[in-house]
Amino acid sequence: MLSNDEQLARLALSSAFEPGDESIGALVAEFGPAELIDRLRTEPNEPDLGRFGRRWQSHNWLQDAAIELERALDDGIEIISPGTPDWPTQLDDLHERAPLVLRKKGPLGLRQAASRSVAVVGARAATQYGVWVAEEMCAQLASAGWCVISGGAMGIDAASHRGALALNGPTIAVSAAGANLAVPASNHSLFARLFAEGAVISEVPIGANPNRRRFLVRNRVIAALAPVVVVVEAALRSGALSTMREADAMGRMLCAVPGPTTSALSAGCNELIRSGGATLVRNADDVVAEVLRVSDDPGSLAQNAATINLFEQRVIDLCTPRSMSVENIAQGVGVSVEACTATLHLLERSGFVMRTVKGWRATSVGPR
Amino acid sequence: MLSNDEQLARLALSSAFEPGDESIGALVAEFGPAELIDRLRTEPNEPDLGRFGRRWQSHNWLQDAAIELERALDDGIEIISPGTPDWPTQLDDLHERAPLVLRKKGPLGLRQAASRSVAVVGARAATQYGVWVAEEMCAQLASAGWCVISGGAMGIDAASHRGALALNGPTIAVSAAGANLAVPASNHSLFARLFAEGAVISEVPIGANPNRRRFLVRNRVIAALAPVVVVVEAALRSGALSTMREADAMGRMLCAVPGPTTSALSAGCNELIRSGGATLVRNADDVVAEVLRVSDDPGSLAQNAATINLFEQRVIDLCTPRSMSVENIAQGVGVSVEACTATLHLLERSGFVMRTVKGWRATSVGPR
Secondary structure (H helix, E strand, O other): OOOHHHHHHHHHHHHHOOOOOHHHHHHHHHHOHHHHHHHHHHOOOOHHHOOHHHHHHOOOHHHHHHHHHHHHHHHOEEEEOOOOOOOOHHHHHHHHHOOOOEEEEOOOOHHHHHOOEEEEEOOOOOOHHHHHHHHHHHHHHHHOOOEEEEOOOOOHHHHHHHHHHHOOOOEEEEOOOOOOOOOOHHHHHHHHHHHHHOEEEEOOOOOOOOOHHHHHHHHHHHHHHOOEEEEOOOOOOOHHHHHHHHHHHOOOEEEEOOOOOOOHHHHHHHHHHHOOOOEEOOOHHHHHHHHHHHOOOOOOHHHHHHHOOHHHHHHHHHOOOOOEOHHHHHHHHOOOHHHHHHHHHHHHHOOOEEEEOOEEEEOOOOOO | OOOHHHHHHHHHHHHHOOOOOHHHHHHHHHHOHHHHHHHHHHOOOOHHHOOHHHHHHOOOHHHHHHHHHHHHHHHOEEEEOOOOOOOOHHHHHHHHHOOOOEEEEOOOOHHHHHOOEEEEEOOOOOOHHHHHHHHHHHHHHHHOOOEEEEOOOOOHHHHHHHHHHHOOOOEEEEOOOOOOOOOOHHHHHHHHHHHHHOEEEEOOOOOOOOOHHHHHHHHHHHHHHOOEEEEOOOOOOOHHHHHHHHHHHOOOEEEEOOOOOOOHHHHHHHHHHHOOOOEEOOOHHHHHHHHHHHOOOOOOHHHHHHHOOHHHHHHHHHOOOOOEOHHHHHHHHOOOHHHHHHHHHHHHHOOOEEEEOOEEEEOOOOOO
16 A cells, blocks of 8 residues: 555646656656655756746645545545556556556446456547447447446447446546546436446546546557557547557557448548558457457466367357357256356356357357 | 461350369360360260260350351450450469450450459449449549459449449450340440440350359459459358459459448458458559559559659649649649640559549559
8 A cells, every 4th residue: 555645745746747748757757756746845946857846836736635635535536556456557558658646436446447458449429330339349348348448538438338338347437537527518427327337537636627638648548558449430630549559659459440431430440450550340259359369368368278178168169159048058068057157257257258148158269 | 366276166165164164174275175176076985084075075066156256256246265465364373264265345455454454343232332432443443544344243343334434444344144245134234335335255155144153153254354353342251252262362462342340241341351361442542552562563663663753753742632634733843734644644554643533633652
C-alpha cells in the first residue's frame, strides 16, 4: 500500500498538471511524487522544473487533493496509482506518459479485468452497421469473459459497452471527464450501469470537465490497457485512428473490422487493413484468436495446444460448431455436469471455448 | 500462321473432348493436334489414348470442325490457337489445361487487350453494394485503358463489363457457352455491346450450350488471362472463390474488395483478406497499384519511378487530387496541348495518371 502522502501527492500533481505530459512524468520518475512537490514548493524557479514551478505556486493543489480524497471516500471512488494492488502494470508501457493516478468508480477490479481485456474503439458518428458489429462482438467477448475497454463516448464506444453489459460482462470506460461524471450526458443510463456493474476510470480529478486535449490523451490509456485494440468504424482522420497509432507505438496488436468501400466511416479501417497495419477481424472469435496469438501468458494458445488431452478435445468437439448446454456436453462425454463444468472453465481460460446464451461453444481458435 | 489442318484439328479435338482435360492437353502436347487425330483414327484402342479413342470414333468430329470453321467465317468469329498472332501467351501458364483453341466474337484484339488487363469476378446474386463497386471500379479501369476480363454472368460479371463499356473501355467476356451466344439470356443487351465493341471468347464450339462443368473450367481461363484477379463479392463457397484459387495456383496476384462482416456475399472476400490470401482493394487505383507492383514489364512502376522527370512531375501534380482537362494542364505547365497530351499518354502507360470523364487525374500510385 502507498503512504497517504504519496497518494495525496499524486492526486495533487494530477490536478495541477494536465495528464499525459512527458516532462512531468519524467520529473515524477526522477524524484518521486512527494519529493517533487517539495521541490516545486521550495525551489519553484529551479530550471529543471521548467514552467511547472510557477503553475504549482499558483494554487494550493495539496488542499484540492485532500478534498478530492475525502470526496472519493464518500462517493466510493477508488484511487489507483502505481504500486497499489489494483494498478494495471501494462500502463507502465506508457513510461513517462503513464497516468500519475487513476480514479475509479464501479465494482470491477481494474487490474484483474484488464488482464483479460480487449479495447474496442470507433467513430462517434457510427453507422447502424458499425453499432451492430460493435454490440455483437462485445457481447460475444463478454460472454467469453473478456473485459471490453472503451471510451464511454457516443457511437462505437457506447455500443461496445452496451454489448458487454447486455450479457452482464465486464466492461471499463476510460473517461476524459471526472470518473464520477456521465459524459456525454446522452450516455447517462449507460454510465449508470457502468458505475453499478463495470467501472469508469479517469486520470483527471473527480468532477473535472473534459476538453479536446483530454479526449486525445485519454486514448493512450485505452490503447495501453489491452493487448489488442479493435477499431470497428473510423474515418481516415479520426480519434479512433489516433488511438490505433498509440497502440501500435506500444506494440499492441491492431485489429480492424472491414466495411463497405463506399462508407467514409469504414475508410480508416479498410486503409489500416490494406496497409498491413491491422488484421481484419469479423467477430469475437477472430479477436480472441489474435489475443491468444500475441499473448505471452502461460495460458496462451501456443502452450495449451500441446497439453490439451483427449477428453478435453471431445468436450471441444461436442460444442463445435454450435453452442451446447453443459448438460448435453456432460452427457456426450459421459461425465457429471460438475466435472464437465470444471473442464469447460479451464478450456475457456485458454480460449478454446466461450460461454454463449445457449451454453458453450468452441471458439475458432482450436482447429487452427 | 497455322496450317488449316492444325486449325481444323484443334477445333475437332475441342468439339470431341470437354475443355480443361489435362489428359487430352498432355496428348496434344506430345503429338501435336494433327498427329493425335491420326492416332485416334488409326489406333483408337492404343492404351495411351485411354478412353479418348472410343469417343473419337463415335462421331465425325473433323466434319463438325469444317462446318464450324465455315460458320466462323460467315459470322465473323475468329479462331485463335497457340501460334496464331492473337493468342495470349499467358494462357500457356495453364500448361496441359490450356484451351486447345478459342473462338472470339467481337472487334477487340485478344492478345493486346489481355496484355494490359485486370480480371474481375464475383457473385451472380450480388448486392447493390457489390454491383456499384464493380461498375465504378471497372469504369475507372477502362478509362485508364485497362481491359476488364470477366465471365459475362449476371451480378458482378455483368456489372464489371457494363462499367467498362460505360466509358467505352476494352472488356472481354470469357463465356462458358459458344462465343456467338448471349448466355444468360437476361444479359442479351450486354452481349450485344460486347460483340460490337469488346469481345466474347469461348473454348467450346460455336453454338454450344454451357453446363456446370463448363462454367467451372471456364474460370481458369479468366484467372490465366490477367496478372491480377479482383473478387468484388463472394460467398464462402462460391465459383468466384474457385476462380481465385485457380489464379493463386498460377501465381496471379489476388485482390478482394472488403464488405460488411454482416453480408454473406462479402464473407468470401473478407476471409481471403484476413487469411492474407488477397490484398484489400477499394477502387481502380488500388488495383492498378497491385498490377504495377507485380508487373515484370519494363514499363512497370519500379523502373519508371526513378526515370520520371521534373516536367512529368509537374504534369502529375497538376491533376492531383482532382481531374483536369488537358487544356488546363497544358496551360499550367506552359506547353502546347499536343505536347501535354503526349506526356499524359506516356504517364498513363506507366500508371501515373488515368483518363477520367473530366480529363486526366493522377492515380494514387505516384506518391507511394
